[in-house]
Amino acid sequence: MGLRTFIEGWPVYRQLTGTDPLGRGAAAQSGHSAALTARTETADSMARSICPYCAVGCGQRVYVKDGQVSQIEGDPDSPISRGRLCPKGSASKSLVTSPLRQTKVRYRRPYGTEWEDLDLDVALDMIADRILAARDETWEDVDDKGRPLNRTLGISSLGGATLDNEENYLIKKLFTAMGALQIENQARI
């Protein structure tokens, strides 16, 4: 930066030469401020989503920059929410980017007092083994009159109501096929 540009960038110089002698506005603006723009404008992509909290179904726009969610705000196009969000919906970015979010599989062995790490694949394998064992142990083929039961009451599930329809569909389909009947959901609560 040459001396000349330095001086011309000096707000005092701009005060003296420009339209803002009191140094209140144009002269006092920093380069950083002049270059500011909404980060939604510079986002790499925008996904149209729906708020995950209550059941009103407010539209959300999810802005992504460098693979990270940079902003979540209301979708003004939505005839339901007209771009508005409540405090929870407004906090969606904090929800999905919260440092408290768990990103690693954690494992507590029987009688354990601490969490341990576990590989995701191993966990999946262990869970599958336990499902099959529990199923074998508690399988009911027929009732006392010989009518089919085809089921296990040794496995339970309770799902939240923020699961997608597609997810619920697969959950119900798989559990039904394995004979697990005790599949419940927040909808019962």
Added chain:
Amino acid sequence: MIPDANSLYGPLDPAPDAGWAEAGPRMGFFTDTSVCIGCKACEVACKEWNGVPDAGFDLLGMSYDNTGALTANSWRHVAFIEQPRPAGHRTPPFAGNPTGAPVSADAAAVGAGTGGPSGTVPGVPPGDPDAAARMVTGPTAPTTGNGTVGAPAGANGTAAVGNGTPEAPANAIGAPPAGTAGNGANGSQFLGMPGAQPPGRGTGAEGRADFRWLMMSDVCKHCTHAACLDVCPTGSLFRTEFGTVVVQEDICNGCGYCISACPYGVIDQRKGDGRAWKCTLCYDRLGAGQTPACAQACPTESIQYGPLDELRERAAQRVATLHERGVPEARLYGHDPTDGVGGDGAFFLLLDEPEVYGLPPDPVVTTRDLPKMYKRAGLAALAMVAAAVAAFVGGNS
């Protein structure tokens, strides 16, 4: 360019005055508290957009307000005021219920004692219990003490009936509160002579029937004559082309002058950071033609954003409508370009006196008197010179 004659005081279009020759219409907020539902979406949306850190996790007991005040870490603040007073336009919520004397004043008084370090400097200090009580009951109100005396009168009645178990015909609580209860709480006339009404002579109203819950989202006022901006020695605070007042975080060196200068107590220093922070009216979003985050989120359009002229017109209509619908207490605050700060860029429709919401009733920008101050300083300086000359010339030792 010669500064406007009203550069320091009086009606002014601030953006051109600050050198924005090409400035568009001045933008601002109109916050209509009559439709505010206190959801705090504005607070959260603001924090999400501007990356404002949390303000601490304290239960303040100030109704549902756990934010406490506008601070460096809360650029929107939703105030909650519980008042056992009529809302004017509707049926009294507790009419016919076996209520005793109201307790809002007492609860507010306790809430006044809460507060403390909240991630800002110097934090939210505790308040004055009497003033808190008066916020609830209005100028006609008894002091804290009065309200408190009333409550146990009812309570003792119940107590006498056997520890309040439901078996007891515990209707004593519905009895007209004895003693000083209800003194003024139900709209007794303020006679202009506080204390003229001796303790014990209440209106005889039966318990609390009326109640209203005021909510209001407070924010930086973006004054026409912004003292914070004018006193800022670094040019960190500046007037944008939208007529708003913004702190430039890359410039601010935390001198703290703006904090003392703000007549609304808005701008604040952040602990650990040292710089001053406040609402920017989402300067970055405005530049991109977007609505500020709080106004976009506001579910009930309590916070409206737009050209200030339009907002003022809309606000005047809204007040007229409310007056028609039997809400005579509706009034505007900060809308008047001839007021002490030249009108606010963010103004409000209130349902009570401004100080009830924590707003100064008649703020005047401090720089109004700046020329006079300089003059006095000059005189003092001359006196100093004269004194020095006299001291050296006039003596003989």
Added chain:
Amino acid sequence: MAEAHPVGFQWVMEAKRRGAKVFHVDPRFTRTSAVADTYLPIRAGTDIALLGGVVNYILSNELDFREYVLAYTNAATIISEKFVDADDGDGFFSGFDPETASYVQDSWQYEGHEGDSGSGHTAKERETAAGLRHESHGAQVHGETQRDETLQHPRCVYQILKRHFARYTPEMVERVCGIPQDKFLELARAWTENSGRERTGVLIYSVGWTQHSVGVQYIRTGAIIQLLLGNMGRPGGGVLALRGHASIQGSTDIPTLFNLLPGYLPMPHHADHPTLDDWVNSIRHPGHKGFWGNARSYAASLLKAYWGDAATPENDFCYGYLPRMTGDHGTYQQVLNMIDDKVKGYFLLGQNPAVGSAHGRAQRLGMANLDWLVVRDLFMIESATFWQNGPEVETGEIVPRECRTEVFFLPAASHVEKEGTFTQTQRLLQWREKAVDPPGDARSELWFFYHLGLKLREKLARSDKPRDRALLDLAWDYPTHGPLAEPSAEAVLREINGYDVTTGRPLASFAEAKDDGSTAVGCWIYSGVYAEGVNQAARRKSRHEQDWVAAEWGWAWPANRRILYNRASADPQGRPWSDRKKYIWWDDEKGEWTGYDVPDFEKTKPPSYRPPPDASGPAALAGDDPFVMQADGKGWLYAPSGVLDGPLPTHYEPAESPVRNPLYGQQANPTRKVYDHPVNSVNPSPPQQHSAVYPYVFTVSRLTEHHTAGGMSRTVRPLAELQPEMFVEVSPELAAEAGLAHLGWAHLISGRAVIEAKVLVTDRLTPLRVDGRVIHQLWLPYHFGFEGLVTGDSANDLFGITLDPNVLIQESKVGTCDIRPGRRPTGAGLVDLVDDYRRRAGIPPGHGTPPQLTTEVRHPAGPSDDGPREQPR
């Protein structure tokens, strides 16, 4: 609504701006009350009395919208002479079977239909929450009904209704609910005056209404009012449920519920549905009227979607693979079974029962008694750490070194890290686009279950056990994409929509479903969401570019209808009731129904259509029968079947109440479900002794700033700071009585638990005068638990387990407790305190079951303490 659904509330404010009057009924003064025109404080659990009062007001003043009521409801239908009303039965309708605590409903039927209603004994329905399956449609009625168009017949529904609600006078409303008569009349007047031809009124409830032992009947009462006033099927009318979770409607449509299969098809019962035909016929009732005639197509197509090529007409589409119900397998029964060591493994998928379910202690003890537990969530929630940080660890009931439960915590993907549809409260499916990949090990449920399924099939590949065929034959081949091999949600949605198995063409509507195995449909009511191969749920046409109905935003089931039963927005002749309120009408020239929405009626069936006498299915509905999912095409003021606890709503006291039922000898809902288990107990209510040990009524609900059990809000900084601590709201009068100080501590004691909270003494709560006594209510948020940024005791720990018989949803919106100043004891002292209260309340250890029936003779003078005690079930 402003409190829990602020963005939805913008439309209420919009209406208010245009002159609508807003009434708010709630035990506490909320943010909604603050902007409502009139606020009515009510005693929790007495809504039927209030609404029944409105029904009585309408009927005794003949303020119903008579033309609508006559044509569109079953007001004129004549009921069996065997029917005895609860009014005459001191709280019981005819047909009660005390053995099973359920009704034989034959006597409730329409005149002439007593035997063949298909309802009969409802013990099984009660066990299996069969009421839920009516979410998409009403129960069946066969053939023609007898009507009296003059409404004078003593046994016509109108007259029965009138008699039934006659005792719900304003005085009685005041006695039961604590609502002063003036206030009640203001509500009744405004409601009726703002309904009719030119105006409509809407009833909005939040699903706290469902969390009562009479929850279904609450909603029924609301529906009766709206039918009487002509507010159903019309714009600005209706009964709107504000559900609390993003896709909770979807979770019942495509249920993960033990008693349902997708599209409200019932899970087969071992005794009733041994074969496909038995199963299908129990749904469609051959020969009956209405749209259920095609049930076989829906059922066959579902099985085809499940088992693909293996499902053939010859093997009944693998119907034999389906597991069978034998009774109640609901979540609370499961938890008790866990405590009894009957359950090995438990999956928690984004759900936090340790905080969110009633009787938190039972939940945690149950989880501590498993072999293994899989928790999939965004955050480390209480249900994952109960063995480490739960309150039972402090009391010594759970010792980490002795707790055998093996816990897998698997991080889940958030809503922006996966794609898929939510179904929101207005039955609207909205597709979410994926924004980013999930971090680390986080995966969607779609991924988890798809890959779990692959793993299971791989492990069973060489199995020859018959039981494993269902898994091995399962159609489980969804395309995947990306480095994580994420299954395609669109492919799943396409299967849900249904397709032609030979051509693969997505079906346009459920009308195209076939029962011959040529179509596969995952959820028939969603058929059309993928019509023409287009993801209709992903439509995002801006509201600025379409009309106010916004039919091109997302997709609503069924068939993208935005208002159900919208045929009722036109008069019997097909003309709009009024120009102001026009919505759907008959276009004579084109010979079809038209309007702003998709008509909820056969498009070309004219208003003048009358069915031939032998018609069945849809053809049996006349051109002026708008309620097409009801078997008789009428709105049911009186429900001859489908509701297990009575054809008409009846006020019963909550399971825990300090008040004797002023209306009937029967204190509480006689059909409510109670579990006899040592861990469960119910606080005594009159006429039982010692109800005064728990003298106060408490209710719980949400704060704007938090979400359900707090897993998505107490972990989020900008929300946690807004409501940072557990608190209890009490009225000044209760504060004085109990000695509570604003911002001081208090602890609350029920028969299950003691919890502590900071006290907010506020004028927003009020004591109520109920039946001559002052009843104090207190309010708690239920969001707090022991994990997260802000923590506190859980309000739901206070509740016991008592369920609504229709849907097996727990009563967790009202209970009784005591409140005392100061912090609760810790450790063993805590258990002692609860035990001490239980001892004084006469709840013997190990016996929690209260009487199901109240048989004592009522003392008109007031509550009595010497009624009979326990009534064996």
Added chain:
Amino acid sequence: MSPDRPPVGALFRRFRERLAAGADRAPDDRAAEEDAAGSRAAADRHADRATGSGAGVARSDAGAARAGLAQPPRDVAPTDRRRGGGRRKGGGEQLTVPPAEFTSYYGRPVLKAPVWQWDIAAYLFTGGLAAGSSLLAAGGQLTDRPALRRAGRVTSLAAVGASAVFLVHDLGRPSRFHHMLRVAKLTSPMSVGTWILSAFGPAAGVAAIAEAAPWLPERGVLGVGRRLLPPVGHAAGLVAAATAPALATYTGVLLADTAVPSWHEAYPELPVIFAGSALASGAGVGLIAAPADQAGPARRLAVAGAALELWGAHRVENRLGLLSEPYTTGRAGRLLRAGRALTAAGVAGALVGRRSRVLSVLSGGALLAASVCTRFGIFHGGVASAKDPKYTVVPQRERVERRRSHPEESVS
């Protein structure tokens, strides 16, 4: 009911007591310093809160009550009206004095209290000291009193150096101190002050360095310095002296140009007080440093400075009605009273102890201490006025009411 539950009436009393305790927690240490009338009022106020009876009548400000003003206009533009007796009591008029009863949101301050720490108050002192001593130095220089010159210049440099340290230290972001030089804003007294300091500081520095000339070697490069420094120092000293009055008085504007009620309303006096305080502190340096034969001007300066300071302080303590209260009570009151006493003692000592070196030094010390007390007193008075919403709300509310009742007299 639990048997171990205390009786109900007693329990609710606890709630009340908690309230009363909350009220008591509010800082209320004024009573001790009030005069008879004032303390009675304060005691009443205290009693109100403790017993919960009474209706809050006693919140009139003591100053106004003493003055016997019917309706003390608390925000009036400053006038020179002299006070009356100041002890007059009773009289029918007093009954109509509206108490300082006010409302605010949960009783909380409307304003944010200044975030400035003690270092800004210290700077007020050191800045004044620098200005005063540079005037002293210049006087000494021009009237050939080397002891005054030397002491003045050295003190001036030390004081201005300390000022810089204080100012930078008080910044939230000290590393950005140079941002002060980004703009030159007439509307910002701090900006103006920055530029004044920028002129004064180097000049004072050069002047002080020039004092080192005698110690420099006579030859070589430093020898040149030895020869050049005195004239340069003289010039610099004059420059410093020329800017000194601005330096001493701008701080008055610095404080006054805020929303802090008791600072702002005191704007006519603050520069005067600070000018006087600067002169007095400069004089103090002279008294300490100069031999008796050179100390005459310092004595006279002390008198002049003290006069200005005392006059100004008296005005702010009495003229501002309610807003004078923060200057007469609490810490500020103690400091200002101490300052007054010290000033009086210093002046007396300076005049009496003409021949006594010891007495002169003591007097000089007293004057310096007085200046410190005054500065801190004014500083804390303002801070106290910002912390208590009363001082914000009451005057403004009165202004509103006045305007409402006399719309024609719109307050400008």
